[in-house]
Amino acid sequence: MNKLDYNHIHDFIDLDYKKCINIQKSLINQISLIPLSKEVNVVAGVDLSFYKEFGLAIIVIIDKNFNELEVKYHYQEIEFPYIPGLLAFRELPVFLNAWKKVTIRPDIVFFDGHGIAHPRKMGIATHASFFIEIPTIGIAKSKLYGNFDEPGNNKGDYSYIYDKKDKKIGCVIRTREKTKPVFVSPGNFITIDEARYFALKFSTRYKLPEPTRLAHYYSQKIKNEIFPRRNANGKI
DNA sequence: GCGACAG
DNA sequence: ATCTTGTCGC
Structure with missing residues (x-):
């Protein structure tokens, strides 16, 4: 039994799995x-949604005053399965095609997922930075890797996430009271504390920072809009 | 061998 | 992520 059997991924994925791990290690x-x-002054938020075999990537650009400057998207068939630790291989292809449509170059890009808070420090935010060459931050709703203590109960309270060698790899921030904290880690070209600072700075009254939200x-x-869903009454 | 496991 | 309505609590 190896990692491959997770979620019933079978042999035809095996070779790709090993290649992906090596790619991450090489970066x-x-x-x-x-x-x-x-x-x-300007930041971007990235997220994907799925419908059957299609993946839809969205990129929202806003300025420091939360004014929306641009919204671009792209959807295409998704072939790669979801495998914890290999999210980038499933979502980055779609994201990069949407990225081609963006006309503004943001100062930071927020991704839905982790940055270096990853087994090989190669979460989707980090991996993406090698393509777009812009500072990136990973904003995740749950843990993938690392140890941390529960942060305080007030907005802004945080605690750091550590790897197995007790090295800081990110933080857990309470962006909203009475709500589960978000996991923040730098993707690349930015420090852990800057990532923490901006994740909180762009948080308003919701759990997720505005770019990602x-x-x-x-x-x-x-x-x-692209894939209309309707019930038995024919109503949308 | 067992538990963990982003979206 | 996605399938899905109402519902309990702040």
Whole structure:
């Protein structure tokens, strides 16, 4: 039994699985958690929704005052299955096609998923940074890897996430009271504390920071427009 | 061998 | 992620 049997993934995926792991390992030494080099005025949020065999990627661009500047999307057939730790191989192809349609170059891109808080420090936010070459942050709703203590109960309270060598790899932030905290980790070209700072700075009255929240909202909305769903009464 | 396991 | 209505609680 190996990882391959997870979710009943079978032999034809085996070779790809090993290749993917090697790709991630080959990129790990190119992660650069350096401070941002310019001020942050415009950011982007990325999220995907699915309908049957299609994946729909949404990219929302907003400025520091939360004004929406642009919304672009792209959908295509998805072939790669969901495998914990290999999310990038399933979602990045669609995202990159949507990225081609974006006309604004944001200062930071927020992804729905983890950054370096990953077994091989290669979460989707980190992997994506090698393609777009812009600082990225991973915003996840649950843990994939690492140890952490539950943060305080007030908005803004946080605690760090550590890997098996007790090295910081991200943080858990209470972005809203009485709500489960979000997992934040730098993707690339940004520090852990900058990622924490901006994740909170872009959080308003909701659990998810605005970039990711808006992207999720539009991914659902546009999906319903492209793939209309109706009940037995014929009503949408 | 067993438990964990982003979306 | 997705299938799905109402419902309990802040």
